[in-house]
Amino acid sequence: MKADPAVQKRLLDLAEVDAELNRATHRRRTLPELAEIVTAETELRTRKDAVVAVETTLADLDRDAKRLDSEIDQVRAREERDRTLLNSADAKRSVDLQHELETLARRRGILEDESLELMERREAVEMDVQHARAQDGLAQEKLADAQRRRDEAFADLETIEARSGDRRKTVLAGLPTDLVTLYERIRSKGGTGAALLKARRCGACRLELDRIAMSKLKEAARDEVARCEECGAILVRTAESGL
Template sequence: MKADPSVQRSLLDLAKVDAELSRLEHRRRTMPELAQIEETEKSLRAKKDALVSVRTQVSDLDREVTRQEREVESVRARGDRDRKLLESGSVSAKQLTDLEHELNSLQRRQSALEDDLLELMERREALELDAQRTGAEVDKAEQELADARSRMAEALTDIDTSKARRDADRAALLPRFGDDLLALYEKVRAQKGIGAALLRARRCGACQLDIDRNAIAEIKAAPEDAVMRCENCGAILVRTMESGL
């Protein structure tokens, strides 16, 4: 294959643009914000699950507190009724003994229920504090996630802007090349990552390997418009005054 030396040198400009496009694509795939967002989303889900759990426990305790309060009130009301009956003086001696015994039992029962109720309320207070802390952690994680997403959006905008410029540069370069030369360049680039590189000081600029003497002699003897390729990586070798031929 043959191509004007100036056209071959333009391949270096195309390769430079393509290298920048590759870097931009790599940057898009490996943005630190992606890992941060994934980690923050995972943390946020865990914190939200914890918040749901603690709120469920608070709700369960609220029902238990309400039930316990009703039971305390029931025992208190029964005790008040028994005391009024005692104070009325209208009960027999046997009824009096039974009422006094029942009042003692009710007092013990009320005291035990009130102790249980106090313990429930203390547990609920602790859980409510836990819910507040967890809720604050959820809010913080949500803000961190929003900030990371905002930074990622800014970075993506910057990448997209740079890519649009490089795409325009590439589109402006393509008309310089013949179909055969461009097809070869694209084929090599698809296989090796770099389609063309400068031959500098007898070294391939794509694979960074030295070209052996026989290949160098062949390249040196080839016409200026001959399209030469690296024997190691297959990239198109562009010859200039830096090639050391």
């Protein structure tokens, strides 16, 4: 294949644009914010589970507190009833009522002690709830910050990709179809489509060409499209090539 040396040199502009696009694609896949977001999402789920757990414990304590309050009220109501009956009871009935009042008082004392202990536990759990909610809030802020930085990075990359895409179209417009087809075929295999031959070294694979390869390039016409024998890239020859 033949192409004017000036046209071949324009392949370097195309390769530069494609390298920039490749860097943008690589950066889009490997943004540190992406890993941060995954970690932050995991932490947030853990924090939310912790909130649910302590809130459930608090709700259970509140339910137990209501039950104890109800039992205490029932005992007090029973005591009040027995005291009223005691005023008009005969001697035998008075003894029974007095015994029942003593039993009720002991029962109320036990329930009140349980209620006091439960209140103390509730205070501790309520502090746990506040702490868990605070940690959940911090986790949400951390996730939101990572997402914001990711979105800003993506916006920058979109600008780079749009600018490079426009530049690529401009460069392609001045290149012959057959040369572009060869360039794209090389690039589709994961390599660099074209590179500068500088000081006997291929700019794509960075390997120095041996004497035989350099000799062939010296003998080749200037408009001959040369390629690196190692990586297959189109070698653009200039005064810097060492020929």
